[in-house]
Amino acid sequence: MxxxxxxxxxxxxxxxxxxxxxxxxxxLEQGHEVIRVFFYHDGVNNGTRxxxxxxxxxxxxxxxxxxxxxxxxxxxxxxxxxxxRGVVDEDEQRRNxxxxxxxxxxxxxSGLGQLIEAGIQADRMVAFGD
Amino acid sequence: MxxxxxxxxxxxxxxxxxxxxxxxxxxLEQGHEVIRVFFYHDGVNNGTRxxxxxxxxxxxxxxxxxxxxxxxxxxxxxxxxxxxRGVVDEDEQRRNxxxxxxxxxxxxxSGLGQLIEAGIQADRMVAFGD
Amino acid sequence: xxxxxxKSPFEKNSLETCLRLSSAGSSxxxxxxxxxxxxxxxxxxxxxxxxxxxxxxCVLGPDLLARGIDPGRLIDGVEIVDYAAFVKLAVEQPKVQxxx
Amino acid sequence: xxxxxxKSPFEKNSLETCLRLSSAGSSxxxxxxxxxxxxxxxxxxxxxxxxxxxxxxCVLGPDLLARGIDPGRLIDGVEIVDYAAFVKLAVEQPKVQxxx
Amino acid sequence: MSExxxxxxxxxxxxxxRRAPHGSNYAQEGLEVALIGAAFEQDVAMAYxxxxxxxxxxxxxxxxxxxxxxxxxxxxxxxYDVKRVYVERESLERxxxxxxxxxxxxxxxxxxxxxxxxxxHVVSAEEMRRIIDESDxxxxx
Amino acid sequence: MSExxxxxxxxxxxxxxRRAPHGSNYAQEGLEVALIGAAFEQDVAMAYxxxxxxxxxxxxxxxxxxxxxxxxxxxxxxxYDVKRVYVERESLERxxxxxxxxxxxxxxxxxxxxxxxxxxHVVSAEEMRRIIDESDxxxxx
Numbered sequence: 205m206x207x208x209x210x211x212x213x214x215x216x217x218x219x220x221x222x223x224x225x226x227x228x229x230x231x232l233e234q235g236h237e238v239i240r241v242f243f244y245h246d247g248v249n250n251g252t253r254x255x256x257x258x259x260x261x262x263x264x265x266x267x268x269x270x271x272x273x274x275x276x277x278x279x280x281x282x283x284x285x286x287x288x289r290g291v292v293d294e295d296e297q298r299r300n301x302x303x304x305x306x307x308x309x310x311x312x313x314s315g316l317g318q319l320i321e322a323g324i325q326a327d328r329m330v331a332f333g334d
Numbered sequence: 335m336x337x338x339x340x341x342x343x344x345x346x347x348x349x350x351x352x353x354x355x356x357x358x359x360x361x362l363e364q365g366h367e368v369i370r371v372f373f374y375h376d377g378v379n380n381g382t383r384x385x386x387x388x389x390x391x392x393x394x395x396x397x398x399x400x401x402x403x404x405x406x407x408x409x410x411x412x413x414x415x416x417x418x419r420g421v422v423d424e425d426e427q428r429r430n431x432x433x434x435x436x437x438x439x440x441x442x443x444s445g446l447g448q449l450i451e452a453g454i455q456a457d458r459m460v461a462f463g464d
Numbered sequence: 465x466x467x468x469x470x471k472s473p474f475e476k477n478s479l480e481t482c483l484r485l486s487s488a489g490s491s492x493x494x495x496x497x498x499x500x501x502x503x504x505x506x507x508x509x510x511x512x513x514x515x516x517x518x519x520x521x522c523v524l525g526p527d528l529l530a531r532g533i534d535p536g537r538l539i540d541g542v543e544i545v546d547y548a549a550f551v552k553l554a555v556e557q558p559k560v561q562x563x564x
Numbered sequence: 565x566x567x568x569x570x571k572s573p574f575e576k577n578s579l580e581t582c583l584r585l586s587s588a589g590s591s592x593x594x595x596x597x598x599x600x601x602x603x604x605x606x607x608x609x610x611x612x613x614x615x616x617x618x619x620x621x622c623v624l625g626p627d628l629l630a631r632g633i634d635p636g637r638l639i640d641g642v643e644i645v646d647y648a649a650f651v652k653l654a655v656e657q658p659k660v661q662x663x664x
Numbered sequence: 665m666s667e668x669x670x671x672x673x674x675x676x677x678x679x680x681x682r683r684a685p686h687g688s689n690y691a692q693e694g695l696e697v698a699l700i701g702a703a704f705e706q707d708v709a710m711a712y713x714x715x716x717x718x719x720x721x722x723x724x725x726x727x728x729x730x731x732x733x734x735x736x737x738x739x740x741x742x743x744y745d746v747k748r749v750y751v752e753r754e755s756l757e758r759x760x761x762x763x764x765x766x767x768x769x770x771x772x773x774x775x776x777x778x779x780x781x782x783x784x785h786v787v788s789a790e791e792m793r794r795i796i797d798e799s800d801x802x803x804x805x
Numbered sequence: 806m807s808e809x810x811x812x813x814x815x816x817x818x819x820x821x822x823r824r825a826p827h828g829s830n831y832a833q834e835g836l837e838v839a840l841i842g843a844a845f846e847q848d849v850a851m852a853y854x855x856x857x858x859x860x861x862x863x864x865x866x867x868x869x870x871x872x873x874x875x876x877x878x879x880x881x882x883x884x885y886d887v888k889r890v891y892v893e894r895e896s897l898e899r900x901x902x903x904x905x906x907x908x909x910x911x912x913x914x915x916x917x918x919x920x921x922x923x924x925x926h927v928v929s930a931e932e933m934r935r936i937i938d939e940s941d942x943x944x945x946x
Contacts, residue, residue, distance in 0.1 A: 236655070287386040300386040324704065330568070360547035459560065460554055487938050572825050632863055
């Protein structure tokens, strides 16, 4: 079955990103196709490579990047939400005249249309948030 | 009177940072001394220079930076909370082997002790959050 | 003491807890979504009226205006304050607590 | 339909609203802080028991364990599921809604 | 827009709005989803319940808190071909509100000589339950 | 630590914990503040009420959700010279809990031959109100 996942909160502050990760992993293990993980609201903060969590804690962003690499997952960060919160890739850096970018490996920035498309294409969309 | 302000939520997602800004401005206008604004939890996300909010919206980070410049405000971002969320200055960039930093002008990263000190030194500490 | 409540009482329990644990003589300031607690016709109105017997209840005017609530819709006895008065409340009361 | 609730009913109104607006035959899954809603001794227990008459109520085991709640403390009839069963619930039910 | 994905598939999207405006921006960002979504030619409906009914309160003016007054954007719903906006009666009543407190949203009915028609339908919990059950993709903001 | 700031001033700090653990990290980051704060030789007390009482529930095991099990850290409170931990009885009762459900936190009393003494005091709403009123700096997490 085709599944899509929506993540509405940032890493560490709320459990949403953890729950979404475990759900996505379990879905992949059962052979389902996860067509997209969309990061909206504060969820965009999952996509920064600048985090350094304590050594004895999980690394939420790296975990998503790894999962994306192994399963060819499409991790999409909403551009409008990302601009408000300072998550930037090379394109956005150039377009908005910023002097740095912070997007993590495996994440891409795109429009809200990608969320709607996921809703249309997927058999189920499961949302995690506050 | 000596006041301290605590901001526990990031920009745009919650009104906390807006309320804290208006409160701080009003306090300064009345001649009070604001000895520190401390950013904790998701509040650390106020201190990134990479945001690009819509043209017709307020720029929350720039507004804090401007206020700090005009009133010599001490804007402190909690280091432990910042590491979890990817807010990085040059020191943190070096220490954690990151390839970029994103701290905004007028903000500095320091320890939680700065919050306790503010609580001891200030006559009143006012917290804004979720 | 100045107690600050910023959440709608229809969604979260902050106002209820603040009313349970605030003492006579204290001031309660409703800000952000907390201002909905002052609606005269709302389910919480009775509890707020009880509190008014021995506590002061204020709402932040700018937040009220943002939400389109006419002052005439508020519980009688609730005062409307601006940010300047918010600062004065924090300074006049010996202590401040935000019920986050 | 699968209804997912992730907030404690003692703090927020999500579970109450989910119970009001879910239909007979639907499944309700409590995750994260939502698992506290399944406590047999809690104030919400009566509402959950009523829902069990025509709906299925599950709690996510890993979240229950994290919070130190022994399965013996849950309302009778509430099922404990793991992440694999969470996925199965989402797949078996024709639609999914998270009450965020 | 993205016809390769959308052609042929029309799903019932329901956006459930349960939070007050301004205190957080879930309301604003939720509205953005609905408006973008309308361009995909899906069957879109909005549900307002719990504190979400405050989003539709008339007379909102954010001038003194300096945030964006997105409440004007709700008036665009009709232009974006969203014709079904449901508000739960019980949620209104618990908050001491009635339909008269809400913005008078309208749409122009192209099948009826572009007559202006009300967009908001105040419904019971029972009707809201059915609306939810009949939707395919349900997102809460 | 920072003696230039703290010498001479001893304030009553009260950390009010009202949120459940794990669903959000306010509990964990609030505990971090209390432990750092203890090093400043202030008079520190903890209050647990509403869903905050769940923070002290015994037997927490985050192994299967992969988050940090910071509940062990509460046992350090006594070592950090925090000797007053108050739990509101009404909050426990509404959740069907009693003191037996909580971690048995203790501290070693240096004035009483280092005897282990219980750290947790279950108090009424009335007592909690007085504890709050008597504090100087009150932070909610």
